[in-house]
Amino acid sequence: MPDIILITGTSNGFGKDVAQTLAARGHRVFATMRDMDGRNRDAAKELQARGIETLELDVTNNASVEAAVKTLFDKTGGKLDVLVNNAGIASGGLAETFSPEQVREMFEVNVFGVQRMIRAVVPQMQANKSGLIINVGSILGRLTLPFYGLYGASKHAVEALTEGYRYELSQLGIDVVLVQPGPFPTNLWAAVQKPSDPGRAAKYGDVAALPGKFVEFLGGVFAGPDAPNPHDTAETIAQLVGTPRGKRPERVVVGLAFGADAANSAIHPIQEQVIAGVGLDHLKKLKVA
Numbered sequence: 001m002p003d004i005i006l007i008t009g010t011s012n013g014f015g016k017d018v019a020q021t022l023a024a025r026g027h028r029v030f031a032t033m034r035d036m037d038g039r040n041r042d043a044a045k046e047l048q049a050r051g052i053e054t055l056e057l058d059v060t061n062n063a064s065v066e067a068a069v070k071t072l073f074d075k076t077g078g079k080l081d082v083l084v085n086n087a088g089i090a091s092g093g094l095a096e097t098f099s100p101e102q103v104r105e106m107f108e109v110n111v112f113g114v115q116r117m118i119r120a121v122v123p124q125m126q127a128n129k130s131g132l133i134i135n136v137g138s139i140l141g142r143l144t145l146p147f148y149g150l151y152g153a154s155k156h157a158v159e160a161l162t163e164g165y166r167y168e169l170s171q172l173g174i175d176v177v178l179v180q181p182g183p184f185p186t187n188l189w190a191a192v193q194k195p196s197d198p199g200r201a202a203k204y205g206d207v208a209a210l211p212g213k214f215v216e217f218l219g220g221v222f223a224g225p226d227a228p229n230p231h232d233t234a235e236t237i238a239q240l241v242g243t244p245r246g247k248r249p250e251r252v253v254v255g256l257a258f259g260a261d262a263a264n265s266a267i268h269p270i271q272e273q274v275i276a277g278v279g280l281d282h283l284k285k286l287k288v289a
Helices: 013-024 041-049 062-076 100-128 149-172 198-223 231-242 260-277
Strands: 004-007 028-033 053-056 082-085 131-136 174-181 251-254
Touching: 004 013, 004 062, 013 028, 013 041, 013 231, 028 041, 028 062, 041 053, 053 062, 062 100, 082 100, 100 131, 100 149, 100 174, 131 149, 131 231, 149 174, 174 231, 231 251, 251 260
Parallel strands: 004 028, 004 082, 028 053, 082 131, 131 174, 174 251
Antiparallel strands: none
């Protein structure tokens, strides 16, 4: 049975690939992006040519989110099966060289945008007693690398949001899953947020050059024969959509794990003990009508 699926951040990268992959499998896909009449006009037209419906949506704007979701429900008779929270921006560099305004901008997209989208769709999913929310996080939400601490902080927040929602929505019949991609050669990293105050890097000496060296390291990985394939993320999300209710994992690492999969495995039993210890075991199981 085809699902009705809403995806954020589809102008390029993972989001675009996810939209095309799910549409190719027969699902009705609503792909969203900002500035469809401007810089993303060609991206929107390309998706439309594949039979994908597009909606203008800015995850940082309440009115934009509400308008897009209303349009979707008007078109589908109030039905939405899957929300994929993919929209995101990244940053890389010495944390001190980024202004608070830059960090706020990133959190508006990566964290508050997820919260806006979930709040917009949960009432209708609850009414339908079914739904799947897939949040695209990062292995840097589980691990920490220097020079990516600010980005990682936003993805650590997505980890907590996702797990909290997974428990809270389970008895409403709504499933919540986190996808944790490793580094991939996508536009997210090509358009990484740059420091607004680079002068603060001078006192760091040789350490200030390390972010660039890490980018060079990743470039070598991406150019090698074992380079991770960005399409693996789209395939993983498609598999999650196709997995029966109640059978989906909490988290899935995709690509270069750098130990994130081991961290997931190590933390899982501790989390299970915490939930059992506070008497909330019943929230671990999705209520399937």
